[in-house]
Amino acid sequence: MAPTIESVYLGNGGLSEGNNKRSNRFVKATWKNNLTALVVDNVELCRVLERENLRAYGVETVAVETGEAAVELVASGSTFNLIFIDIYLPTMSGPEAVRQIRAMGVRSKIIGLTAIITEKDEQDFFAAGIDEFYEKPLDPDWFVPIIREVDNQI
Amino acid sequence: MELGQMQGRLAEFTKSLYMEGILDAQFLQLQQLQDESNPDFVVEVVSLFFEDSEKLLNDIARALDQQSVDFKRVDAHVHQLKGSSASVGAQRVKNACVAFRNCCEEQNVEGCLRCLQQVKQEHYLVKNKLETLFRLEQQIVAAGGSVPMAEMTF
Numbered sequence: 081m082a083p084t085i086e087s088v089y090l091g092n093g094g095l096s097e098g099n100n101k102r103s104n105r106f107v108k109a110t111w112k113n114n115l116t117a118l119v120v121d122n123v124e125l126c127r128v129l130e131r132e133n134l135r136a137y138g139v140e141t142v143a144v145e146t147g148e149a150a151v152e153l154v155a156s157g158s159t160f161n162l163i164f165i166d167i168y169l170p171t172m173s174g175p176e177a178v179r180q181i182r183a184m185g186v187r188s189k190i191i192g193l194t195a196i197i198t199e200k201d202e203q204d205f206f207a208a209g210i211d212e213f214y215e216k217p218l219d220p221d222w223f224v225p226i227i228r229e230v231d232n233q234i
Numbered sequence: 235m236e237l238g239q240m241q242g243r244l245a246e247f248t249k250s251l252y253m254e255g256i257l258d259a260q261f262l263q264l265q266q267l268q269d270e271s272n273p274d275f276v277v278e279v280v281s282l283f284f285e286d287s288e289k290l291l292n293d294i295a296r297a298l299d300q301q302s303v304d305f306k307r308v309d310a311h312v313h314q315l316k317g318s319s320a321s322v323g324a325q326r327v328k329n330a331c332v333a334f335r336n337c338c339e340e341q342n343v344e345g346c347l348r349c350l351q352q353v354k355q356e357h358y359l360v361k362n363k364l365e366t367l368f369r370l371e372q373q374i375v376a377a378g379g380s381v382p383m384a385e386m387t388f
Binding site: 128129168195196219 | 260263264266267269272275279282283286310313314316317318320321322332335
């Protein structure tokens with residue numbers, strides 16, 4: 081079922097990291113369910129763009145900088161339909177964070193991200209438990225079908 | 235110069251950036267994330283990109299200047315620069331980074347220095363072009379006009 085387009089107010093304007101603020105925004109898609117996503121990326125520019133892209137498509141999104149923060153968030157009980165996580169994180173790596181999140185029994189769709197896909201990185205990341213692996217940046221051409229799939233499976 | 239002429243000039247200039255491959259569709263995506271709740275989004279994101287990328291270019295130059303070059307470190311910086319440039323649609327910078335990674339793999343300092351020059355050139359070019367773009371937009375807004383929503387009609 082194709083997403084409907086209507087104006088909905090959500091998300092945070094500007095580059096601040098206020099993940100839970102609400103402001104006016106024209107959203108490009110609506111879904112059957114209230115979808116949530118977690119973005120994990122230590123590069124501010126990428127993190128902001130990933131978050132804003134998802135919010136523009138109607139997904140309530142939280143963005144964190146480190147693998148540790150992501151693991152902590154999940155461990156504290158936060159649940160997300162989608163997790164987008166960069167492979168290269170400074171302290172706890174992307175694969176390690178994914179391993180720990182999966183070990184907690186999380187079955188969310190996890191999408192690994194990288195600037196350049198290499199075979200070795202692909203193997204490592206899939207072994208850790210991601211469902212899909214994409215090169216940045218987030219492009220609606222590939223992430224909207226993923227959101228739709230998740231929405232239909234709930 | 236009257237408003238209509240200014241808007242025409244902006245349209246021609248923008249078109250040339252896409253035609254010359256300096257920008258790609260990701261820049262368009264970026265513009266589409268800007269709205270009334272986020273009116274300066276593009277300028278803010280682009281500024282962030284240039285802050286980050288200048289630092290990365292300096293780090294790369296410094297790393298290549300060492301007695302014993304740490305190619306892994308250089309590669310990591312180039313990887314990040316590729317991700318950022320791809321995310322804002324700076325296509326030629328992105329492509330120069332991809333070429334750079336091949337030089338890193340060969341562990342050839344001379345080759346890497348040449349690649350760095352190439353990336354710096356493309357970086358300088360896109361920076362100038364975007365500064366011009368933003369200036370043209372500002373002139374239109376100052377003259378009481380509006381900047382039309384970007385489209386790929388060519």
